[in-house]
Amino acid sequence: MSGRPPVGVLRGGPPGWLAAAPALLVAALFCGYPVAVMVANSFGVGQAPADTGPTLDHYLNAFASSAVRGALIASVIVAGGSVLLTLGIAIPVVLRLARDNRAGRGTVLADALLTLPIALPGIIIGFFAIVLTGRTGLLGLAWDGFSGLAYTLPGLLVAYIYFAIPRVLGPLRGAAETLDPGLADSARTLGASRIRVFCTITLPLLLPAAIEVGGTAMAVALGGYGTVATLSEGVRLLPLNVVNELTTGYRLASSSALAVLLACLSVLALVAGRVLSRTVRKGFLS
Amino acid sequence: MxxxxxxxxxxxxxxxxxxxxxxxxxxxxxxxxxxLDWFAAAWPALAPVIGRSLAVATLVVVLNLCLGGPLAWWVARFPSPATRLTGYLVNVPLAVPGIALSVALIGTYPMLRPSGALLVLGHLVFTLPFTLAALVAALADEELRTNESVARSLGAGNARVLWTITAPTCLIAITQAVTMVFALSFGEFNISFFVNPPATPMAPFALFDAYATQRLEPASAQSLIFIAFVAPVLTAIVLTRRWAPRRTR
Amino acid sequence: MTSPHSPVPSSRGAGLTVHDLTVRYGSTTAAANVSLDVAPAETVAVIGPSGCGKSSTLRAVAGLAPVAEGRITLAGRDITALAAARRNIGLVPQNYAVFPHMSVAGNIGYGLRARRTPEPLRRERVRAMLDLTRLEELADRRPDQLSGGQRQRVALARALAIEPDVLLLDEPLAALDPQLRGGLRRELAAMLSATECATLIVTHDQHEALSLGSRIAILRDGHLVQFDTPQVLWNDPADAFVADFLANALLLDVHRNHDHVLALDGRWRIPLGQLAVRPTGHGVSRLLLRRDSFTVTDTADEAALEAEVTHSEFAGDSVQLTVRAAGTTMSLRVAPDARIGRTVGLSVAGGAATLLSPTA
Structure with missing residues (x-):
């Protein structure tokens, strides 16, 4: 944002922040405050029954529980792995789509289909996994190994790739579209092979965007509940534990602690994506 | 590939x-x-639920424009540390997992739960970052600001400038925000699952219920009915995405 | 000036030859049957209005546009079907395409790294290129810290570093500030002559073409109209389009009699004594009129052409007129004291107009 003086201010009218006030109030009341209460709950200083006094027990218990540790690790593997794999798939696809688009070949249908999963709740994606690779899944008819795959770690990984595709492809598509094709052309005339052009020009220029997009997608994937809820009889991920603490006995404090843990992971992924992307962008010259 | x-x-x-x-x-x-019996059997029960989801999504869109529009305007036109901080804070729901936010919401405002107000407000908070992302960029556009000053110099009042210059110029961004928010609210599961009373389920919750309690065939039929309602919104998202760069190119 | 190049032997087949080149994108033909050649150490300018196919021709030579028909040879090799990476061509694209994530030196050394040139040799070569383009102090800068002119020099140095068989410049000055173009054009000309590399420049700017090209190919609607030295194009244009586009001149078909010529369907009769006569290679008699070829006459003498004034503009030392006569629009420049009404009588200033005659 620039330091330009605001143009188009209602001169002599009410100050600009007044326009923002209602939205800020809603955000503070229904996001800021509840999140603060949730954090307080996790330390035992929130509302009943999580008002037992300041304590770190809920976090210590969480880390002591092997179920929670397992879910945590599985969550990181599934969210991180699916996003990494999606990036590997998405980069060639967005480059291809950008080229087609420049050449005037229509990409509307491909764009529409690749965006589709963003409008589908996670539960439907989980259900897809059941239809295809559940115990009576369609793919199981072709090969027995597919039966029940939905409830395993690799199956969950594939379901999360489905979840991540539109969230990675969409923003990355914009980045690929802004890449100057003249750069790759120039590199080629200078004698670089296609692989060399990809490794030294296209990929480095796309990498900062890819890292940032990856961080955001991983944050979203970590917090995703629907997919794993549908497939809950298989691998356990952390969001299931958060809900479990509430639905079996309303242990608000320990549920809040797990929720805070999950939020921290997401924020970590988000911030790491931004920071790493900036570092890569700056570190190119070395 | x-x-x-x-x-x-x-x-x-x-x-x-x-x-x-x-x-x-x-x-x-x-x-x-x-x-086609599964579709026929699923529709009567699903229709009112879909209707409810559509109504909530529409309400959330309207609230987004009424509250998010002015907020975006402020962030775009009055750049300062305060707006930058706001930009980050409004994005918090992106980072805080939906279930964590839901847990926090029902813990804090149980009294708003029966009326459904908490659900709408939860959706609003959850979708506001997307409205902001689409509108701030459009409203900060230098050319738009010049055009607004020209209109004002020609004697147009603030309302006229907003209606004849700002809104038409931002039409694509607004459409983008509207379609995205609509799709997100319509398909939102976490808040609907926790916050909403089970007696009046939202569409995604009804699906989840079907997955848990019904056979695969009727559950499939209900999923497809849901997807059919999402598809037009999705088309709109893609089309606006295609139009968007042309304006700036 | 030290040349980084070993002298190129001007053997047969050296340089660039484009023979009957046709470039098609889908169903649209961008260039049709274009033939031209660039001798070693020569600079050829390809000029024409936008959409005339000049960029497509350049891209086809670079291996970036599909060749539908024709043949391209470079330094004795047929490169028509060769991949861009293996043509040994130095391309300077219109926007320069300086790699934003590499330093100036990194950009210049890119082609050498792709060729696996040994490190010491590469370093030496990059240094020589930095020296040639006077970028020594900027070697470690990032492209986003460079001015337009500096980016252009980086792109040029990068293209020259690989010792290309031909250098291709696509609108080399178009991306620069108009006020700076004159100086940068002279600078570019000096660097090009120092490199002794065959060079093909694509431009839409007549000054650039005339000053940089030792020969000029002029294209219109994908077809080559004329390919010759600037002097010939200036003095003996192939048709009215060439005269207008390259020299802002008017070329009229005339009928030559023993002591006068008839122009504009016989409405304008000009005594032969008022015209300079030069031979033409194009077979028909034509009258070449430049802006300064006219004077305004009051008297309705026989040799005057009555023209309707559609626009007049005072320019200090002259008056710029746009006039219409016999369905032809002409731009001309006359003395500031000329009396100008709704119509003017025009005659040829003594010796300032040229009759191009096949029989001089």
Whole structure:
């Protein structure tokens, strides 16, 4: 944002922040405050029954529980792995789509289909996994190994790739579209092979965007509940534990602690994506 | 590669279609024959739920424009540390997992739960970052600001400038925000699952219920009905995305 | 000036030859049957209005546009079907395409790294290129810290570093500030002559073409109209389009009699004594009129052409007129004291107009 003086201010009218006030109030009341209460709950200083006094027990218990540790690790593997794999798939696809688009070949249908999963709740994606690779899944008819795959770690990984595709492809598509094709052309005339052009020009220029997009997608994937809820009889991920603490006995404090843990992971992924992307962008010259 | 990814995205939908039109899917595709009975059976129960979801999504869109529009205007036109901080804070729901936010909401405002107000407000908070992302960029555009000053110098009042210059110029951004928010609210599961009273379920919750309690075939039919309602919104999202760069190019 | 190049032997087949080149994108033909050649150490300018196919021709030579028909040879090799990476061509694209994630030196050394040139040799070569383009102090800068002119020099140095068989410049000055173009054009000309590399420049700017090209190919609607030295194009244009586009001149078909010529369907009769006569290679008699070829006459003498004034503009030392006569629009420049009404009588200033005659 620039330091330009605001143009188009209602001169002599009410100050600009007044326009923002209602939205800020809603955000503070229904996001800021509840999140603060949730954090307080996790330390035992929130509302009943999580008002037992300041304590770190809920976090210590969480880390002591092997179920929670397992879910945590599985969550990181599934969210991180699916996003990494999606990036590997998405980069060639967005480059291809950008080229087609420049050449005037229509990409509307491909764009529409690749965006589709963003409008589908996670539960439907989980259900897809059941239809295809559940115990009576369609793919199981072709090969027995597919039966029940939905409830395993690799199956969950594939379901999360489905979840991540539109969230990675969409923003990355914009980045690929802004890449100057003249750069790759120039590199080629200078004698670089296609692989060399990809490794030294296209990929480095796309990498900062890819890292940032990856961080955001991983944050979203970590917090995703629907997919794993549908497939809950298989691998356990952390969001299931958060809900479990509430639905079996309303242990608000320990549920809040797990929720805070999950939020921290997401924020970590988000911030790491931004920071790493900036570092890569700056570190190119070395 | 593109084709493989496309197939990967489309295949599950087709498989679900096969399941939804099979008499007995456990006996293979179209096991026991082809039928549309599952759709017919699913629709009467699902229709009011879809209607409720559509109504909530519309309300959330309207609230987004009424509250998010002015907020975006402030962030775009009065750049300062305060707006920058706001930009970050409003994005918090992106980072805080939906279930964590839901847990926090029901813990804090149990009294707002029965009326459904908490659900709408939860959706609003959850979708506001997307409205902001689309509108701030459009409103900060230098050319738009020049055009507004020109209109004002020609004697147009603030309301006229807003209606004749700002809104038409930002039409694509607004459409983008509207479609995205609508799709997100319509498909939102976490808040709907926790916050909403089970007696008046939202569409995604009804699906989840079907997955847990019904056979694969009727569950498939309900999923496809849901997807059919999402598809037009999705088309709008893609079309606005295609129009968007042309304006700036 | 030290040349980084070993002298190129001007053997047969050296340089660039484009023979009957046709470039098609889908169903649209961008260039049709274009033939031209660039001798070693020569600079050829390809000029024409936008959409005339000049960029497509350049891209086809670079291996970036599909060749539908024709043949391209470079330094004795047929490169028509060769991949861009293996043509040994130095391309300077219109926007320079300086790699934003590499330093100036990194950009210049890119082609050498792709060729696996040994490190010491590469370093030496990059240094020589930095020296040639006077970028020594900027070697470690990032492209986003460079001015337009500096980016252009980086792109040029990068293209020259690989010792290309031909250098291709696509609108080399178009991306620069108009006020700076004159100086940068002279600078570019000096660097090009120092490199002794065959060079093909694509431009839409007549000054650039005339000052940089030792020969000029002029294209219109995908077809080559004329390919010759600037002097010939200036003095003996192939048709009215060439005269207008390259020299802002008017070329009229005339009928030559023993002591006068008839122009504009016989409405304008000009005594032969008022015209300079030069031979033409194009077979028909034509009258070449430049802006300064006219004077305004009051008297309705026989040799005057009555023209309707559609626009007049005072320019200090002259008056710029746009006039219409016999369905032809002409731009001309006359003395500031000329009396100008709604119509003017025009005659040829003594010796300032040229009759191009096949029989001089």
């Amino acid at each position: 593109t084709r493989i990814v496309l197939a990967f995205v489309v295949a599950p939908i087709l498989a679900t279609l096969v399941a939804a039109t099979s008499v007995d899917f456990s006996r293979g595709p179209w096991g026991g024959g082809f039928t």
